[in-house]
Amino acid sequence: MTTNNSGKNGNPPSDQDISRPFTFKGHNFGAHCFDTIGCKIFYANRYVVSDEENEVRPSPKNSDYFVNLSASHLDIPNFPAPAEVSWKSRDGSQLQAKIDMADIFRDQVIRHNVAREDLPTETIATLDEPEIIMVVNDRTISVYMRAAIFLKDTPTRKREIRDETILAFKHTY
Numbered sequence: 001m002t003t004n005n006s007g008k009n010g011n012p013p014s015d016q017d018i019s020r021p022f023t024f025k026g027h028n029f030g031a032h033c034f035d036t037i038g039c040k041i042f043y044a045n046r047y048v049v050s051d052e053e054n055e056v057r058p059s060p061k062n063s064d065y066f067v068n069l070s071a072s073h074l075d076i077p078n079f080p081a082p083a084e085v086s087w088k089s090r091d092g093s094q095l096q097a098k099i100d101m102a103d104i105f106r107d108q109v110i111r112h113n114v115a116r117e118d119l120p121t122e123t124i125a126t127l128d129e130p131e132i133i134m135v136v137n138d139r140t141i142s143v144y145m146r147a148a149i150f151l152k153d154t155p156t157r158k159r160e161i162r163d164e165t166i167l168a169f170k171h172t173y
Contacts (some may be wrong), residue, residue, distance in 0.1 A: 022110040025078055026039035027101075028131045030071030033057040035138040043076070043134075044080040044102075048073060066144055067165045071131035080109060089139045095105075095173050097141055101132060104143055104169045110165040111145040120152045133165070143169040 031048040033039035036057045041049040051057065079102035085094045110130050130147035144165045152162045 021106045021107070022126050022147075023114075024110055024126075024130050024147075025108070026129045027076055027078065027105075028071035028129055028136075030069060030131060031074045031083075031134040031136070032069050033087065034060045034134045035067070035090050035091075037092070039085075039087040039136055041083055041117070041127055041134060041136070042087050043083040044073060044076045048083075048134075049136075066075055066135055066142070067131070069133050069135065069144075069165075071146075075129070078102070079105070083134060085134075085141060087132065087135060087136055088172075091135070093110055093139070095139065097171070097173060099134065099141060099143065099169070105132070105145070108149045110149075111168055112149045113164055113166065114149045114151065114162050118151050120150050126150070127149055132168075140170065140172045142167060 027046065030044065031041040031045055033041070033049055033051065034057055036051075038053045038055055039049050039051045039057055040047060079100075079135065082098040082100040082102075084096075084098055086094075088094055110126060112163060126147055126149055128148065130145050133144045133146065135142045135144070145168050146165045149162045153159065153164055
């Protein structure tokens with residue numbers, strides 16, 4: 001098994017099997033802010049989030065909130081300029097960051113946790129473009145990838161898809 005243990009630039013190491021990588025040339029993008037004031041995220045020539053200066057975004061309702069988030073900006077070619085993020089944290093600190101998706105996903109390989117033996121060998125393995133989802137939560141920016149990965153048909157499993165949200169980057173400011 002070949003693994004991707006990048007670990008650079010805030011990227012968490014991954015144990016993904018990349019002996020048969022699934023690459024992507026475009027992506028969908030979504031951004032969400034929690035525990036912030038006046039959050040703004042500019043990516044792919046548009047404001048994905050553009051809160052008013054004193055608009056407060058509340059805390060997420062549960063600890064695994066990120067699994068239900070989605071990407072609403074579709075068909076973005078890899079990769080536009082870095083995302084520009086500005087916001088105030090809960091304590092009122094004014095923060096700014098540039099998050100470079102081209103660096104985070106420099107290999108353009110779809111992140112997933114499907115074992116090699118469960119991947120199809122004769123059919124398409126992924127459905128559509130992956131979603132890249134940025135989350136600003138108080139002082140932390142996280143970037144996730146979600147992709148629908150087909151599983152190999154077996155006598156007990158037919159036409160199943162694994163759809164997981166994988167952390168690709170995390171940094172606290």
